Amino acid sequence: MRPISRRLLAFGLTAFAVIGVVALLPLPAHTQGPATVALSPTTASLTNPQLSAQPTVERDTCLHCHLAGENTGLWTPVSRWTIFGVAGLVLVFGLYRSASAWTTRRPWKPLTARAADWVDERYSVKKPLEKALSKPVPNYALRWFYCLGGITAFLFVVQAVTGIMLAFHYKPTPGEAYASIQFIENEVRFGAAIRAIHHWAANGMIVMCVAHMLRVFITGAYKAPRELNWVGGTLLLIMTLAFGFTGYLLPWDQRAFWATTVGTEIAGGIPDAGPLALVFLRGGWTVTGQTLSRFYAAHVLVLPVATLALMGLHFLMVRRQGIARPL
Numbered sequence: 001m002r003p004i005s006r007r008l009l010a011f012g013l014t015a016f017a018v019i020g021v022v023a024l025l026p027l028p029a030h031t032q033g034p035a036t037v038a039l040s041p042t043t044a045s046l047t048n049p050q051l052s053a054q055p056t057v058e059r060d061t062c063l064h065c066h067l068a069g070e071n072t073g074l075w076t077p078v079s080r081w082t083i084f085g086v087a088g089l090v091l092v093f094g095l096y097r098s099a100s101a102w103t104t105r106r107p108w109k110p111l112t113a114r115a116a117d118w119v120d121e122r123y124s125v126k127k128p129l130e131k132a133l134s135k136p137v138p139n140y141a142l143r144w145f146y147c148l149g150g151i152t153a154f155l156f157v158v159q160a161v162t163g164i165m166l167a168f169h170y171k172p173t174p175g176e177a178y179a180s181i182q183f184i185e186n187e188v189r190f191g192a193a194i195r196a197i198h199h200w201a202a203n204g205m206i207v208m209c210v211a212h213m214l215r216v217f218i219t220g221a222y223k224a225p226r227e228l229n230w231v232g233g234t235l236l237l238i239m240t241l242a243f244g245f246t247g248y249l250l251p252w253d254q255r256a257f258w259a260t261t262v263g264t265e266i267a268g269g270i271p272d273a274g275p276l277a278l279v280f281l282r283g284g285w286t287v288t289g290q291t292l293s294r295f296y297a298a299h300v301l302v303l304p305v306a307t308l309a310l311m312g313l314h315f316l317m318v319r320r321q322g323i324a325r326p327l
Contacts, residue, residue, distance in 0.1 A: 146215070152212055156311070162198040162201065174292060206240055209236065212233070220326075223324075232317065
């Protein structure tokens, strides 16, 4: 038996025993099952004469936590079962690994490698992936300012993840939008932090996108044969600004309302096409609930799909043509 297997098995057994003892400790009173709430006749008569005639009431403590707002010690059973389950999984994995090495008389093969081999046997994806991913990067492209585009893409992923989290609680209606934002800020666990990450990552995405385009312009990477790369990057910058503009209205407060009013008025100042652009953005002549619905749909549906398509084309063109040499 290899030393790592022995250490893993010993750790699993020790953790299993310790957590098993901890799990047997008594739980708080509100987590031990249905509780019986009853008052003695003397106490009931002193507090409320009508309570002396009421029967004993049984209530589900878990359900009562949600209805009555009692939230003391809710994480105690969850944390115990989590630790106990992890220790049990470690023990089972150690036993399985040791038994596999004993029976097959061969070195242990990681489960990830086995899963990859299983998929490759059926779909033959290993060679195409190696061909697509094994692309050498030139030495001049290892400098930090060549990573600005990748940082922008990473911030887009952060925006997508945090935006999905916020969408679980946000309500895009005029009567509930602002209240849902306050609920996220004050009631949702880590809601204020997630919203702050979404806010600052949006600003960082705009800054990094502009910095990336400045780097491309300064190094001359927009010249032939990479003209379409520059066009695609310009469209992505417009999409990034549109993300910020449509997301600014979603809190539905005074600042968001008047900022959207001013922004759409600017679009309405375009010669000839201005009134059409104004009505298209607002869904009417004024900023109303229709504007909020339209901006929300553009923010979470139209712009993400268009941005993903443009990013895919942009990355494909960069991959086909390579990274341009500096001037």
